[in-house]
Amino acid sequence: MAVQEIYQSVLAFSIDKIVDLVKKELKSGTQVAAILKEGLIAPLDEVGRRFSRGELFLPEMLAAAQTMKAGVEVIRPLLTGAEMKPAGIVVIGTVKGDLHDVGKDLVAMMLEGAGFKVINLGIDVDYDRFLDASTANKADIIALSALLTTTMPAMKTAVSKLKEAGIVGKIIVGGAPVNQSFADEIGAHGYSDDAPGAVVLARKLLGIRTSL
């Protein structure tokens, strides 16, 4: 029942309550795994669904993600190896020449909220940095962002160089001027037009069942 309260707190963005609720729940003996999956990750999936239906707005989705993160911090020291295992490893960045990070950070936050380990390379990232980071971290997903029409060619270059280098991970792309046909044209493995969609896409590409 109290796990449900945690769930509801994430949905209500009650960041001021979440820490106490999680601590209380731990004290009552509830399994850490249950708190994590049912109390913290599940509501973020629901947040994604509501956002996709247009019921929640971006700042509200972010507030929910931050609330969830605050709850996870409480249980982090108690997580076992299996529970700590991320859903996947994502290397994310804005491509060379592009200095915009709002959308990319949003995707990073939603992926983290969904249990992925995210290595955020920031902005103006050349393909070799994507390559180095994805190799070093054995990335499952490499996520490229571009806001400008003028930097879309850099996205194309990055995708082609990464594939040439034989990276194992799947490449996904997004950003204001990017669309599915551009993603197909440059040979990306996937495209999403919003942050929750990126989570769904990442899960799909990694064969993770999703309720979204």
Next chain:
Amino acid sequence: MKDRVFDLLAGYGVKLDPHPELFDLLAGAGAEVDRKSGMVRFPRQVMKDLLAVAPVSFKLGARNHEKGLTLPRPDGTFYGRSAGGCFGWIEPETGKYEKVTTEKLAGWARLINHMDEVNLLSMLFCNDAPAKTADVYSLAVLLKHTDKSIWVQPYSTGSLEYLIALAEAAAGGEELAANPVVSMIVCSLTPRTFKTMDLEAIIRSAKAGIPIQACSLPGAGGTSPATLPGTVLLATAEILAMAAMAQAVKPGTAVVACPIIFSTDMRTGRSLQSSVESMRAASMAVQFIKKAFDLPTHNYGSGTDSPIVDEQSAAERAILTTWMAASGLDILGGAGQLEVVTTASPLQLIIDNEVLAMARRMITPARLDDDQLGWEVITGTSPGQHFITSPHTLMHCRDAFMPRNFIRLSREAWERQGGKDLLERTLEQYRTIMAEDNPFLLNESISKELDAIVEAADRNLVK
């Protein structure tokens, strides 16, 4: 708000990428420069002194001198500018979505040569050009195919010298300071950040005598406050910072203030140019900057968030054009623009040309002399008579704006003429224009100079 703008620039400042030359110039002008962090603060009096030397009136040149733009427009109205930055294209003959190419851009310029209300051209993104020199290709195409004024968007620091070289060559040996055939877009990276490319663009343009179009492009709720006055405040501060930098480089450098404000669709994160909020903030910024700082302004005055030429496009751009024209905006940009700023439509451009003409008529100041009041004709016409045969009516019967493609026919008359809708009528005009030779082509020898500059850019920038 004016106080807050000064307070923001003096107390909190802006952050510049490392640039020793500009740091020296700004420090010399009295700005507080922290070279380590890149933070630059402008004490109030320093900012006022720098702004005081920015001209309130100047000319954007053109290859054809007669097509230069005196700002503010002497008749109290505005100039129009075509869509810019688009990579998508709606092909007039098929209505299909395609990508902009250098050939399409050349056609676009030919078309704009015939659009009386579109006085300034923007670059479109040529998908068939090498990515690293796409800006150089785009400017070269425009300079070759139009003699109107062009505003230039550099895509990289490396291409700046080639863009300026193209402008110098097209000016045909004339100093750019005397006839700046292009103006240069410089941008902040909101909030309060300036990158090397834009700092270099300010320095090189000011030195070359090229007017600067100082653009702040905040996204309300994303890169600027969600509240519109806050976004206007931030955009203004960034524009003033760029204006001040230009004056520090070369006092008297012409600066156009471009508070190009987007709202953020909180449901999706998309930037919007024709939402009520972005239009409202843009008009607020224009009125504020003109009144408080007396700089000419440039913003969207056409365009839509719709991806197609449809009823939404018609409604949004009609509101936007009327609203921004009434706000006192000096250059209304975005003619022919769809899907925020990503797609160009030649047919929409032709329609916008007429809408801009209507808006210009709308805001033309009225005279209230006896001729306009019709005093003699009113008093000389007996009650119950009419005015249609009076000399006064004859003298003014051609005053009204006569649209080319907007019709005022009865249904039967319209059907007799083929029952064509606005887009079909516009397509006919498009075909007529495109069937003609382009009399505004750059002469062959200068065109070859431009080709050589593009080749040099390719050699040095494309690897």
